[in-house]
Amino acid sequence: MLTKIKNIFIVLLLVLIVTQFLRPEKNRGSYDTIASFEEATAMPEEVKTILQNNCYDCHSNTTRYPWFMEVSPVTHYMAYQIEDGKKHFNISAWESYTDTEKDHKLEELIGEIEYKKMPLKPYTWIHGELSGSDAKTLIGWVKELREKAKNPPVDSINVQNPDSTVVDSLQKQRVSAVY
Numbered sequence: 001m002l003t004k005i006k007n008i009f010i011v012l013l014l015v016l017i018v019t020q021f022l023r024p025e026k027n028r029g030s031y032d033t034i035a036s037f038e039e040a041t042a043m044p045e046e047v048k049t050i051l052q053n054n055c056y057d058c059h060s061n062t063t064r065y066p067w068f069m070e071v072s073p074v075t076h077y078m079a080y081q082i083e084d085g086k087k088h089f090n091i092s093a094w095e096s097y098t099d100t101e102k103d104h105k106l107e108e109l110i111g112e113i114e115y116k117k118m119p120l121k122p123y124t125w126i127h128g129e130l131s132g133s134d135a136k137t138l139i140g141w142v143k144e145l146r147e148k149a150k151n152p153p154v155d156s157i158n159v160q161n162p163d164s165t166v167v168d169s170l171q172k173q174r175v176s177a178v179y
């Protein structure tokens, strides 16, 4: 029995050592893509900090890599979460979403925070939970942004011809004026 446990332990140790050398590709794009999201949404500094500390690591092309993220199996686990997270919501790809998609992502974001699903659990063991006040700030800002996109201030709309036939394109212009 004891030798069996010892053998399993040795195999696990070997796997751990070998996987240290099998490094997944890093998610290290430039911050420019995030900056254009921040600019397009006129994001306040406070919200920027919350997203930087809790969300961008898995939802953008720019992940921070503290030393423990370099170690297997953490590095493999994170690579998987980043890939999956970006598939669902990638802030670096914000410009490529349609206005409807943008609105839908923001709606989902509110739900994920309200139901305390994000940031993902194992991540918070290291980075800490999203505090109640940060959650409130983030949700408040996202709700405001969605409202603004639906009812933009009149001066941001270029109304030259408020004809009913151009209502559709006008609606589009209104949304783009905000995002």
Ligand code: HEC
Pocket: 051, 054, 055, 056, 057, 058, 059, 081, 082, 084, 085, 086, 088, 089, 105, 108, 109, 110, 112, 113, 118, 119, 120, 123, 130
């Ligand atoms: C450790 C990686 C990680 C972190 C950090 C993280 N997420 Fe996620 N997120 C994921 C993964 C993986 C998914 C897709 C699977 C799922 O929904 O659980 C996801 C899904 C989402 C979705 C899309 C849900 C859907 O229905 O498609 C939104 C929106 C989201 N996260 C927002 C956030 C926000 C906001 C933060 C920061 C407060 C955050 N996430 C932090 C990994 C992460």
